[in-house]
Amino acid sequence: MRSPDLFLDHAHTLLGRRGLTRDAQDLAPWSTDWRGRFHGRPLALAAPPDTATLSALVALCHEHRIALVPQGGNSGMSGGATPDASGAQLLLSLRRMNAIRTLDLAERRVTCEAGVILQTLHEAAEAQGLRFPLTLGGKGSATVGGLIATNAGGTQVLRHGTMRALVLGIEAVLADGRIYSALTPLRKDNRGFDLKQLFIGAEGVNGIVTAATLQLVPAVAERVVAWVGVTSLTQARHLLQACEDALGPGVEGFEVLPQSCLDHVLEHLPGSRAPLADRHAWHALIEFARPATASSAHETPPTPLRDAVEQALATALEDGLIEDAVLAASETQAEAFWRLRESISPAERARGPAVQHDISVPVESMPAFIAQAAPQLEREWPGTHALAFGHLGDGNVHFHVVAPPGVAPEAWYANDAKAISRRVHDLVTEWGGSISAEHGIGQLKRDELARLGDPVALDLLRAVKHALDPLGLLNPGKLL
Numbered sequence: 001m002r003s004p005d006l007f008l009d010h011a012h013t014l015l016g017r018r019g020l021t022r023d024a025q026d027l028a029p030w031s032t033d034w035r036g037r038f039h040g041r042p043l044a045l046a047a048p049p050d051t052a053t054l055s056a057l058v059a060l061c062h063e064h065r066i067a068l069v070p071q072g073g074n075s076g077m078s079g080g081a082t083p084d085a086s087g088a089q090l091l092l093s094l095r096r097m098n099a100i101r102t103l104d105l106a107e108r109r110v111t112c113e114a115g116v117i118l119q120t121l122h123e124a125a126e127a128q129g130l131r132f133p134l135t136l137g138g139k140g141s142a143t144v145g146g147l148i149a150t151n152a153g154g155t156q157v158l159r160h161g162t163m164r165a166l167v168l169g170i171e172a173v174l175a176d177g178r179i180y181s182a183l184t185p186l187r188k189d190n191r192g193f194d195l196k197q198l199f200i201g202a203e204g205v206n207g208i209v210t211a212a213t214l215q216l217v218p219a220v221a222e223r224v225v226a227w228v229g230v231t232s233l234t235q236a237r238h239l240l241q242a243c244e245d246a247l248g249p250g251v252e253g254f255e256v257l258p259q260s261c262l263d264h265v266l267e268h269l270p271g272s273r274a275p276l277a278d279r280h281a282w283h284a285l286i287e288f289a290r291p292a293t294a295s296s297a298h299e300t301p302p303t304p305l306r307d308a309v310e311q312a313l314a315t316a317l318e319d320g321l322i323e324d325a326v327l328a329a330s331e332t333q334a335e336a337f338w339r340l341r342e343s344i345s346p347a348e349r350a351r352g353p354a355v356q357h358d359i360s361v362p363v364e365s366m367p368a369f370i371a372q373a374a375p376q377l378e379r380e381w382p383g384t385h386a387l388a389f390g391h392l393g394d395g396n397v398h399f400h401v402v403a404p405p406g407v408a409p410e411a412w413y414a415n416d417a418k419a420i421s422r423r424v425h426d427l428v429t430e431w432g433g434s435i436s437a438e439h440g441i442g443q444l445k446r447d448e449l450a451r452l453g454d455p456v457a458l459d460l461l462r463a464v465k466h467a468l469d470p471l472g473l474l475n476p477g478k479l480l
Contacts, residue, residue, distance in 0.1 A: 004043060004088065007064040011046060011090075014056055019096075021045050030091060033082045034075050035349075037413075038443055040083035042069070042091035049096045051113075051171060051179060051210045058208065059177025061090060067473045068092045070204040072114065072146030075138040077358065078442025080150065080203045080478050089476070094145050097210060100124050108216040109168060111183055114145025114209050121214075129292070130216040133160040133252075137342035145209045151201030153438035155253045155287075155341075158393040160217065162438070163200060169213035170196040175469035183213045198464060203440050204475040206468045221292035222305035225334035226313060228325040229280030233367035233392070236284050239321045240393055243286060246312035250305065253287035256397075257389035261344050268347035275337060276324050284392075285341050344389055345398070353403035355417040357424045361433035363395035370397065373427050377401055381420060396437035399424060425452055441479045449479070 012020050021027070022044045031040045043066070048054040061068055067089045071081040083089040098115035105128050112121060118132075118139040125132045136142065136154035146152075148170070153162045160166065168185035182196055198206050230236045233256065240254050259279050266272050276283075290305045306327065313325045328334035348354055361369050374386035383404030390397040401420050403412050425435045425445075429452050441449050450458065458480075465472075465480055 004064075004066070007060065007066050008044060010060055010064075011044070011057065014053065014060065015046060015048060019047050019049065019053075027091070030071060030074055030093065031083065033079045035077060035079075038079035038082040039085065040069075040089070040091075041085045041087045042083040043088055045091045045093060047093040047096045051097070051173065054092075054094075054097070054208065054210060055173050055177045055179050057092075057177075058173050058175070061473060062176045062471070065471065065473065066090050067476050068208070069475055070094060070145070070149070070208050072143030072149070073117065073138070073141035075141045076146065076150060076442060077356070077439040078436070078444040080440050080442030080475070081146070082443065084477055092208070094143065094208075094210070098143075101211065103128055103130075103216075105130070108218070109185065109213055110216055111169070111211060111213045112144055113211045114143060114148075116144045118142045118144070118147065125216050126219065129219050131219050132166075132214060133217050134163065134166060137345070144212060144214070148200050148209050148212055149203050150440040151438065153391065153394070153396065155255060155391065157391060157396075158254055159249055159252045164197070166215045167196060167200055167212050168215055170199055170209060171211040172199050172207040172209050174207050175471065175474050179210075180207065183211060185213055198468070201440070203442065203479045205465055205479050206474065208474070218291035220289045222290040223331075223334065224288040224306050224309045225328040225337050226284075226286045226288070226309060226325055227275035227328075227337050228284040228286060228313070229276050229278065229323040230282045230284055230321070231280070231323060233282055233370055235321055236282055236392055237364075237367055239284060239316055240286075242316050242319070242321060243288075243312055246315070247288060247308060250288045250290055250308070251286065251393075252289045253285070253391075254393040255285040255341050255390060256392045257283050257285070257341065257344060258387055259283070260385070260387055261348075261389050262340065264347040264351060265340050265343045268350050269339070269343050272336075272340060272343075275326050275340070278324060280323055285337055341389075348400055348402065351402065352405075353407060353409040353412050353417070354400050355403075355413075355420050357399040357401075357421065357428075357435070358396070358437050358439040359399050359424070359428045359433055359435060360394070360396040360437035361428060361431045363393070365431055365433075366392060366395050366397065369427075369431050369433075370399075373399070373424070376427075377420065377423065380423065381416060384416075384420070395433075422448070443478060446477070446479060 069083040070092045094115040097113040100112040103110045134154045151163050169183040172180045243251050316322045370388045377386045385402040388397040388399045
């Protein structure tokens with residue numbers, strides 16, 4: 001192993017002053033994860049401008065046995081992009097690699113670099129009458145590379161799927177600096193494994209995603225957003241099924257939250273107001289959309305989407321599936337509804353200590369799981385409050401357990417919080433679910449994955465990792 005100083009000299013020559021820094025003030029914002037749970041001390045921060053330079057840098061790291069920690073917008077939830085405290089790992093920022101290389105209007109696809117911010121991608125697609133159908137609360141900071149590395153989901157998975165379904169091609173730098181380039185999508189290709197899947201959801205441990213070709217879809221011609229009050233999660237699931245029966249693929253998003261979540265958001269968000277006049281045990285936020293399509297002059301115009309939604313909700317009311325509902329009267333009000341949903345996590349964080357779980361169980365089991373797990377945890381840890389919210393339609397909810405009032409945060413996180421998470425993960429596993437639905441494993445759940453994961457599956461993951469990165473230089477300490 002060579003001296004880190006010699007490596008830094010070569011890296012500085014390769015990257016220049018803009019591309020490599022050891023300044024403590026420059027490093028500080030990127031050395032701690034978004035939740036403030038993990039703190040690292042990187043050797044330096046490298047920011048290459050393009051794939052070729054990154055390839056040369058990774059080859060240099062391979063030669064000098066320097067570990068790398070790739071990072072996009074640093075908005076991850078599991079500490080997957082935070083270096084350790086050894087001072088020996090190179091923090092790799094991909095934010096300078098932010099070009100949209102091509103946008104093919106006819107084929108509805110875009111090729112862009114890993115550092116492109118999701119909001120920027122949305123705007124570029126919208127300018128061409130298209131859209132990238134994945135969105136989430138952190139769209140202003142999350143990057144394409146990070147979304148791919150964690151197989152992000154967001155609020156439109158119900159119709160369009162996770163990043164796995166939207167990635168058509170990938171470019172990645174391997175652990176020895178070689179470039180794997182497969183950006184051109186083929187509708188049929190039977191030349192062995194689908195290698196791009198080795199990098200999607202792999203959290204940077206198999207290779208560093210530098211660019212991707214992504215699927216775009218037509219822009220929305222009609223959009224209707226509804227806020228609905230229901231008596232239970234079981235009723236919410238029946239409502240989702242009724243909406244899908246009535247409007248099919250027009251149902252784009254279906255989010256649920258309990259009254260307590262809404263109360264916390266209203267306290268936290270200045271100027272906000274409850275969409276419905278009365279309180280309800282559960283609330284559903286439903287987005288309906290109809291894409292812009294060319295139509296013949298001889299075709300009968302379809303029923304306006306708003307009319308179809310009103311009819312579906314009227315039928316649901318008659319059938320006893322809902323207690324009350326309101327449709328957003330404007331785009332401004334629709335965005336206000338979504339702002340309430342997207343403010344749940346910040347509102348919960350502002351309240352005090354809480355332990356968050358990003359879990360999934362089979363869709364049909366989710367109402368029963370929450371109905372049993374929440375009171376069980378509250379009995380086992382008196383004074384806590386367990387709550388769930390999120391993407392009911394795809395079986396993924398965010399299951400939070402809020403600490404009792406007045407506890408010392410550090411002591412609670414070190415003791416009860418760890419025991420609670422272990423219990424939640426045990427319950428999820430008993431129900432045939434996953435301890436990570438969309439936020440990744442990172443550092444936060446690595447030991448839990450090792451404890452609860454299927455041994456055969458873990459062996460396969462480790463074998464792939466060793467084959468692609470035998471020296472263990474790519475994002476060490478994460479996932480596996």
